[in-house]
Amino acid sequence: MTATATEAPVLEVEDLEVDFISGDKVTYVLEGVSLEVRRGEAIGIVGESGSGKSVLARTILGIRPRGTVVDIRGAVRVSGKDQLAASDGEIRSRAGSLASMIYQDPMRSLNPTVRVWKQIVEAVTNRRRVPAKDAQAHAVDLLRQVGVPDPEARAMAYPGEFSGGMLQRVGIAAAIAAHPDVLLADEPTTALDVTVQRRVLDLLEQVRAESGMGLVLVTHDLGLLADRTDRTVVMYAGRVMETGPTSIVASTPAHPYTKGLLAAIPRLTGPVQRELPAIGGSLPPLSAPRAGCPFAARCPVAQDRCATQRPPAVAVADGHTAHCWAVADEQEATK
Amino acid sequence: MTEATTPADETPVLEVRDLEVRFTSGRSTVYAVNDVSFAMRAGETLALVGESGSGKSTIAKAVVGLVGPEAGEVLLRGEAQAGDRTARDRATCGDVQMVFQNPVGSLNPFMTVEANVAEPLRNRGVAKEERRMRVRELLTMVGLDADTLGPRKPGEISGGQAQRVSIARALASEPAVLIADEAVSALDVSVQATVLNVLRRVVDEQDVAMLFISHDLAVVRNVSDTVAVLHMGQLCEIGPTEDVLAAPAHHYTAALRAAVPEPGVPLGDPGMTDADPPSPRIRPAGCSFRDRCLAATDLCGAERPPLTIAGPGRGVACHHPLGGAARTAEPVDVAIEGVLA
Numbered sequence: 001m002t003a004t005a006t007e008a009p010v011l012e013v014e015d016l017e018v019d020f021i022s023g024d025k026v027t028y029v030l031e032g033v034s035l036e037v038r039r040g041e042a043i044g045i046v047g048e049s050g051s052g053k054s055v056l057a058r059t060i061l062g063i064r065p066r067g068t069v070v071d072i073r074g075a076v077r078v079s080g081k082d083q084l085a086a087s088d089g090e091i092r093s094r095a096g097s098l099a100s101m102i103y104q105d106p107m108r109s110l111n112p113t114v115r116v117w118k119q120i121v122e123a124v125t126n127r128r129r130v131p132a133k134d135a136q137a138h139a140v141d142l143l144r145q146v147g148v149p150d151p152e153a154r155a156m157a158y159p160g161e162f163s164g165g166m167l168q169r170v171g172i173a174a175a176i177a178a179h180p181d182v183l184l185a186d187e188p189t190t191a192l193d194v195t196v197q198r199r200v201l202d203l204l205e206q207v208r209a210e211s212g213m214g215l216v217l218v219t220h221d222l223g224l225l226a227d228r229t230d231r232t233v234v235m236y237a238g239r240v241m242e243t244g245p246t247s248i249v250a251s252t253p254a255h256p257y258t259k260g261l262l263a264a265i266p267r268l269t270g271p272v273q274r275e276l277p278a279i280g281g282s283l284p285p286l287s288a289p290r291a292g293c294p295f296a297a298r299c300p301v302a303q304d305r306c307a308t309q310r311p312p313a314v315a316v317a318d319g320h321t322a323h324c325w326a327v328a329d330e331q332e333a334t335k
Numbered sequence: 336m337t338e339a340t341t342p343a344d345e346t347p348v349l350e351v352r353d354l355e356v357r358f359t360s361g362r363s364t365v366y367a368v369n370d371v372s373f374a375m376r377a378g379e380t381l382a383l384v385g386e387s388g389s390g391k392s393t394i395a396k397a398v399v400g401l402v403g404p405e406a407g408e409v410l411l412r413g414e415a416q417a418g419d420r421t422a423r424d425r426a427t428c429g430d431v432q433m434v435f436q437n438p439v440g441s442l443n444p445f446m447t448v449e450a451n452v453a454e455p456l457r458n459r460g461v462a463k464e465e466r467r468m469r470v471r472e473l474l475t476m477v478g479l480d481a482d483t484l485g486p487r488k489p490g491e492i493s494g495g496q497a498q499r500v501s502i503a504r505a506l507a508s509e510p511a512v513l514i515a516d517e518a519v520s521a522l523d524v525s526v527q528a529t530v531l532n533v534l535r536r537v538v539d540e541q542d543v544a545m546l547f548i549s550h551d552l553a554v555v556r557n558v559s560d561t562v563a564v565l566h567m568g569q570l571c572e573i574g575p576t577e578d579v580l581a582a583p584a585h586h587y588t589a590a591l592r593a594a595v596p597e598p599g600v601p602l603g604d605p606g607m608t609d610a611d612p613p614s615p616r617i618r619p620a621g622c623s624f625r626d627r628c629l630a631a632t633d634l635c636g637a638e639r640p641p642l643t644i645a646g647p648g649r650g651v652a653c654h655h656p657l658g659g660a661a662r663t664a665e666p667v668d669v670a671i672e673g674v675l676a
Contacts, residue, residue, distance in 0.1 A: 048523035048524065048525060048526075049494075049523055163611055164387075165611075166611075193386040193387055193550065194386070194550065194551075194552075194591065194594040194595055195386060195590060195591065195594045195605075195607065197594065197596075198594050198596075198602065198605065199609065220523065220524070221596070222524075222598050223595075223596040223597045223598045223600075224596050225598075226596060226597070226598055226599060226600070226601075227601060227602065247599070250598040250599045251598070251599045260525065261524055261525060262598060264524050264525050264527070264528040265524055265553070265597075265598065266527075266528075266531070266551075266553040266554050266556065266557040267553055267556075267557075267597060268552055268553045268556055268580065268592065268595055268597055268600075269597065269600060272556060272557060272577065273557065274535070275532055275535075276528035276531055276532055276557065277528065278525060278526070278528035278529040278532060279525035279528070280529075282493045282495070282496075282526075283493075
């Protein structure tokens with residue numbers, strides 16, 4: 001979690017807008033998302049279903065859904081390379097070395113009929129010819145690095161012969177095989193038991209520290225990011241609501257949505273709440289561009305203009321920003 | 336427990352005694368539930384927690400009658416439920432109702448919300464007019480507006496709303512036992528809170544006993560009175576939720592608790608080894624947690640720890656319990672003694 005602020009960011013997302021077009025139906029998935037990750041930095045993207053966090057991760061990777069027309073505006077650069085303008089061929093040749101991804105369900109992201117060593121080094125062998133012996137040795141090294149016991153024997157096994165936690169380690173080995181600059185992990189531990197989750201997250205942190213790559217941890221669980229990421233980006237209905245140092249966002253959030261989200265999480269410590277403070281209402285339809293703030297209808301401090309005027313980015317503190325009219329008023333009042 | 340004169344609030348609504356469930360396919364046998372006992376009274380919530388493979392869902396299936404026990408019994412209001420009774424019979428009598436993880440998938444997508452909730456009533460022969468009123472009541476009980484949501488199909492409502500419809504539908508049969516199997520796991524945090532609030536209100540107001548199955552200790556703490564911790568089909572620890580989570584007596588409970596990340600709370604010591612749980616295909620000798628336990632001794636491999644008293648209303652199955660839990664020489668013969676003490 002040490003970032004050298006002077007270096008250029010390894011990942012830049014600028015004012016990203018993504019629409020899915022299917023027939024005459026348009027889904028406005030992302031509406032002007034911007035973020036930055038520096039070398040060696042870990043950021044968390046937190047959001048509920050419909051927040052657009054997974055589409056954001058896939059757009060960064062350059063994955064476009066098949067069978068759906070996608071209209072993308074804005075910019076995505078990984079180590080300065082434009083991911084939006086790149087051809088499918090370029091994306092394929094960059095896959096794994098520029099940005100790579102760890103998925104939620106390792107059982108489904110790996111081919112059950114192929115020995116794991118081949119899948120681990122796929123990102124390397126896809127791009128250049130590597131003698132099988134060397135490739136296999138590289139896979140064994142990677143398995144050792146991600147803490148799989150008896151890596152020589154396990155390299156020859158099939159995905160079905162691993163436990164969920166061990167298989168996710170295989171997924172991590174595959175993701176780092178070609179030394180990516182940015183590693184994206186989309187809910188990497190959601191399918192795992194809580195006792196295993198911790199070890200997988202420890203491993204991700206270790207891998208990031210050793211390689212110096214940028215890490216983007218995408219999750220619905222705000223609790224997971226504490227101690228794991230330098231900064232947190234909170235998303236809702238395709239927009240960034242709040243960005244700031246993880247410890248501050250998790251303890252003293254500025255945005256009403258983040259506040260509501262934190263309050264609704266049942267706790268293991270402190271008094272038991274007989275009635276949890278739920279956030280009433282539901283996500284606005286994504287079939288229309290959101291006017292104003294997308295959280296306005298559910299927000300306890302909403303004003304008239306929240307429904308119509310898009311809230312500005314308000315700097316709450318150094319590196320801590322909230323997109324909210326109420327926060328803007330507070331800042332104005334304290335000036 | 337069999338005499339009909341026992342006051343209703345004293346008789347456990349549901350009692351599970353020495354339950355053993357095995358799954359056999361060919362030569363391989365999975366020992367899914369090994370000698371588990373607990374009891375529940377009306378208006379109480381008992382949570383079953385544990386990792387995948389701990390047997391929590393299998394216990395629920397045995398209670399509903401979807402799987403037959405190898406040994407032991409399930410008693411409903413003191414009456415033994417025969418293992419060979421078909422699930423259909425049980426469902427029609429409606430004493431035990433279940434709410435599943437996937438809310439939209441557990442409702443009929445071609446029927447309106449109203450019709451989904453009315454179905455169990457119609458099966459019981461409730462007249463049309465009364466059925467309509469009852470559906471309204473049930474939807475209101477779970478905090479849904481019958482006028483706007485009633486005519487919609489499950490695909491046209493949100494996940495949280497669909498889960499509340501499932502709860503209303505389960506309650507339509509006026510069950511004695513409501514089983515919620517990971518009922519909030521698929522929901523977003525902001526929605527999960529609403530559904531948890533509804534479940535708690537329902538248990539209080541309808542005087543139903545809820546068996547709440549979850550992997551999430553924080554959710555369990557919020558919703559249950561009693562918690563039973565399972566590891567590989569063995570009952571590790573049982574007792575009042577707040578006491579058990581505040582000061583676990585079993586090393587597995589402590590490890591589970593330490594693994595839960597909470598915003599703003601640093602993670603504690605993992606309290607367990609990196610070992611994977613043992614294979615469920617081997618008939619467990621001794622304690623199933625011993626390979627992952629930091630306090631394990633030879634005794635733990637040789638002898639299965641009996642459930643012993645570990646404080647008021649608490650039982651622990653451990654040779655070396657944490658916090659110097661008061662151990663008595665007398666093993667608790669059924670967990671119910673510990674729970675109801």
